[in-house]
Amino acid sequence: MTVGLMVTCINDALFPDTGKAVVTLLRRLGVDVAFPSAQTCCGQPMVNTGYLDEAVPLLRNHLDAFAGYEAIVAPSGSCAGSVRHQHRIVAERSGDPGLVHAVEAAPPVHELSEYLVDVLGVTDVGAYFPHRVTYHPTCHSLRMLGVGDRPLSLLRAVRGIRLEELPGADECCGFGGTFAMKNAETSIAMGNDKARHVRSTGAEVLVAGDNSCLMHVGGLLSRQRSGVRVMHLAEVLAQTEPVVHSVTSAGSAPTREPAVGSGAPTEGGPR
Template identity: 55%
Template sequence: MRIALFPTCFDDTLLPGTGRAVVDVLERLGHTVDLPLARTCCGQMHFTTGYRPDAVPLVRRFADTFTGYEAVVTLSASCVGMVRDHHPDLAARYAPAELQEKVARLVPRIHEFTEFLTDALGVVDVGAVFPHRVTYHPTCHSPGGLRPGERPLRLLRAVRGIELVDLPASDSCCGFGGSSALEDAAASPARLADRMRGFLDTGAEVVCAADNSCLTHIGGGLARLDSGVRALHLAEILAGAEGGPR
């Protein structure tokens, strides 16, 4: 299977180690992963701020870059939702039939990392070892858009040595919410403060999620409290192996 990684702009720029972790996991499972140099943004920032025609060149670039792959794996539920739900609409409204057809062929090949492992590859145990107490935070876009259900938790439960503890009110927002963290600067830290209490009450050493934008927000809150609790992407936990974490 020809697999391409679309690490998202956020991860590519700020946290490239998470993309490396995805590659480590997939290579451990026997796959080869490409990272196309022509990749850019999926256009979500333009779309959500009202500049929808300006997103169309990015829709075309995305389709041209990834059209030759059997699977495209990405790290963000919101980016997957952008490609699946909005690329076809943008192409239908603003682009010629040629691009509409290319987008339609590509959309079924787009996968969020955890659904790719569990659904496309049929794998739950990826051979990970992570001997720490961990709690999982489902990001808002993940259950609301992709509805991954138990996939991330099934993957975590299969990790050797892990102690996975439930997070109270796990469906609550961390306060990030994309640009809303900037647009509503009063509510965002209040929501984060509520989440911090839940994280600390679990006694976890690590807060895990499947989206680095939320984890960056959460990690900042944990650091400001000098809590000693780390924020880690699920892929980085799954990349842990015998001999210690990555």
């Protein structure tokens, strides 16, 4: 199966390691991954702020860029949710029956954890991450997509991990795209609540499926000098245990190849 990686704007511009981790992970599981270079914004910011007509060219570009793939995988519940639920609204508003049909016939879009659990049928992806971790389910993944416990089932299967339950996990972190800019004080207050809950777990690492939320909460954790780091789910799942080779000659020590990924998350925000 060849899937198209919908890397999303924020990952392409700010967090490219997340896209690389998705490719590493899926190829390790035997999936052929392609990156359509013509992809750009899915149109979510325009739709969310009421500019549906302006989203039409972006919708058409998305359809053209991902035409011919068997499926689309996105490391973002927010953007996957936008394509699945908002593209039809935009197409219908455009008054173009051909565009509506194109949306209906487009390849299915899966958030990463959905693709791993529902399509590939795996929860143990061979990951190794010896850190104390807590998981934040982002709003769009939780409410718009309904990913449920899929990310947690993937994390529970990671060797070496210590997974801590996050109090108030289903509460919004306060980012919300333009909400954080238009309602900064409220956004920061909500983010501080989330950061407080994260710190209460004693976790070293906060994991989520959307880098936008990690950027928001991670920035607050960094300013609080909490020592808590943030990582995208894909980057945790891409980590593997170092390979120890057998002794090759008398008296020589075994050699160790590095794991895929450093295994050492970056403090503050996503890379």
